[in-house]
Amino acid sequence: MNKTLDRCDLLITGGQVIDGTGCPAITADVALQGDRIIAVGDLTVEKADAVIDAQGKVITPGFIDVHTHDDRLLLSNSEVTPKLSQGVTTVVVGNCGVSLSPWVSDQAPPPPLDLVISDKNNSAQFSTFHAYSAELTRRPPAINAVPLIGHSTLRCGAMDRLDRPASQAEIKQMRTLLRESLAAGAAGFSTGLFYPPNKAAPAAEVEALARELPAFQGVYATHMRNEGDQLFESLDETFDTARRAGCPVVVSHHKCQSKAVWGRSAESLARIEAAAAEQTVGFDVYPYVAGSTVLLEELIEPSRRIIVSWSTAVPEAGGRDLADIAAEWDCSLAQAMMRLQPGGGIYFCMEEDDVERILAHPMGMIGSDGIPHDTHPHPRLWGTFPRVLGHYSRDRQLFPLEEAVRKMTGLSAQTFGLAGRGVVQAGAFGDLVVFDSSRIADSATFEQPTRAAAGIDCVIVNGAIAWQAGAGTGSRTGRLLKNPRTT
Numbered sequence: 001m002n003k004t005l006d007r008c009d010l011l012i013t014g015g016q017v018i019d020g021t022g023c024p025a026i027t028a029d030v031a032l033q034g035d036r037i038i039a040v041g042d043l044t045v046e047k048a049d050a051v052i053d054a055q056g057k058v059i060t061p062g063f064i065d066v067h068t069h070d071d072r073l074l075l076s077n078s079e080v081t082p083k084l085s086q087g088v089t090t091v092v093v094g095n096c097g098v099s100l101s102p103w104v105s106d107q108a109p110p111p112p113l114d115l116v117i118s119d120k121n122n123s124a125q126f127s128t129f130h131a132y133s134a135e136l137t138r139r140p141p142a143i144n145a146v147p148l149i150g151h152s153t154l155r156c157g158a159m160d161r162l163d164r165p166a167s168q169a170e171i172k173q174m175r176t177l178l179r180e181s182l183a184a185g186a187a188g189f190s191t192g193l194f195y196p197p198n199k200a201a202p203a204a205e206v207e208a209l210a211r212e213l214p215a216f217q218g219v220y221a222t223h224m225r226n227e228g229d230q231l232f233e234s235l236d237e238t239f240d241t242a243r244r245a246g247c248p249v250v251v252s253h254h255k256c257q258s259k260a261v262w263g264r265s266a267e268s269l270a271r272i273e274a275a276a277a278e279q280t281v282g283f284d285v286y287p288y289v290a291g292s293t294v295l296l297e298e299l300i301e302p303s304r305r306i307i308v309s310w311s312t313a314v315p316e317a318g319g320r321d322l323a324d325i326a327a328e329w330d331c332s333l334a335q336a337m338m339r340l341q342p343g344g345g346i347y348f349c350m351e352e353d354d355v356e357r358i359l360a361h362p363m364g365m366i367g368s369d370g371i372p373h374d375t376h377p378h379p380r381l382w383g384t385f386p387r388v389l390g391h392y393s394r395d396r397q398l399f400p401l402e403e404a405v406r407k408m409t410g411l412s413a414q415t416f417g418l419a420g421r422g423v424v425q426a427g428a429f430g431d432l433v434v435f436d437s438s439r440i441a442d443s444a445t446f447e448q449p450t451r452a453a454a455g456i457d458c459v460i461v462n463g464a465i466a467w468q469a470g471a472g473t474g475s476r477t478g479r480l481l482k483n484p485r486t487t
């Protein structure tokens with residue numbers, strides 16, 4: 001399409017535009033004005049305040065990381081460097097039942113809440129979602145955030161003991177807090193039914209809370225009760241709960257986590273597809289055969305290898321193999337783990353075939369599940385998106401680049417109801433990435449996990465250049481993306 005414009009703030013010229021819908025790339029210019037894209041096509045612009053030459057490069061929507069634990073990182077590192085550097089312009093926070101708000105306590109938060117909540121830093125505690133939202137508005141980060149409220153966080157606030165189902169009175173209290181959070185803009189609700197603080201919650205308790213979602217078009221995201229030998233039962237529970245509550249559901253970081261289910265991803269994906277024919281279902285996945293979370297004894301058995309990602313008791317253990325530490329201490333893996341607590345681990349517990357099949361499924365969205373405050377984090381924190389684009393799309397040819405981009409932009413925006421995001425289109429928000437598709441690669445490894453990706457030229461958030469030539473520009477134009485029924 002030919003178009004002539006008098007002026008624009010920013011003009012990106014001559015790139016291969018991949019628009020996020022899955023359509024084939026086209027050569028085009030993109031013009032931005034204020035926080036929006038105003039034209040895409042063969043553009044003649046009389047005066048552009050700034051020009052980016054994208055010849056030989058790809059222009060895509062900014063990546064949406066649908067599965068993160070960046071609640072506190074948005075405030076403690078407002079550049080959100082691990083994400084911005086790989087082209088992410090929006091993160092969904094508050095996953096796996098753990099959100100930073102609503103929470104106030106001088107007690108140490110029980111694992112895995114300690115992955116996000118710090119008892120060392122009271123200024124980073126928020127008794128209401130509204131207070132968290134207000135702080136993000138006062139001190140905006142470089143990228144956008146879509147906030148979920150975590151069931152474990154709510155349970156810690158409402159219950160004296162977490163090893164039992166909530167009473168009716170406690171459910172009522174949690175529902176009120178969740179409703180207030182949704183009214184103030186939270187985009188949904190998450191559970192982490194695998195974890196001790198959430199485990200004792202029966203499906204009926206989850207359903208009672210999730211019933212608050214439909215009035216706000218909220219999304220339910222779940223780290224299911226079991227991703228190993230009970231994977232199929234957990235999928236059924238997930239779909240039942242969401243159907244009864246009348247809300248859309250996202251299965252978090254779908255995987256086949258133990259020997260009992262290795263190689264069964266074709267079946268699990270078929271189960272997800274069958275549910276999706278009846279109700280609104282999505283899932284996300286990260287591109288690695290290892291997962292990461294707090295140190296948990298039940299994850300020793302399904303893992304081929306475990307790397308310690310942090311330890312309060314033995315800080316120098318971060319980055320070392322648990323097996324080496326256990327050999328040095330002449331004890332079992334479980335005993336070594338006990339001595340390292342509290343801490344985190346990286347668990348090699350999946351098979352490559354399953355990871356690739358799940359990644360390649362058309363319903364699969366990309367979510368990093370990066371854990372930002374670990375001393376030696378899983379490389380997914382810095383490498384997820386370039387790894388999908390470089391390793392899995394370009395090198396392994398698992399899917400075309402257009403499909404890889406759709407899985408991290410258009411599909412994600414649609415699932416979370418992010419109007420005007422995830423597409424390169426006139427009228428959409430100016431969240432964009434310019435990258436070199438021949439060079440893009442994850443540089444973060446299990447040995448050196450905090451290296452910025454290669455091949456990212458420029459990242460634009462709400463019309464402003466936030467990352468260029470390998471560094472942040474200091475721009476802080478990120479916004480909290482609230483649900484459409486926020487009051």
Ligand SMILES: [Zn+2]
Nearest residue numbers: 096223252253
């Ligand atoms: Zn999780």
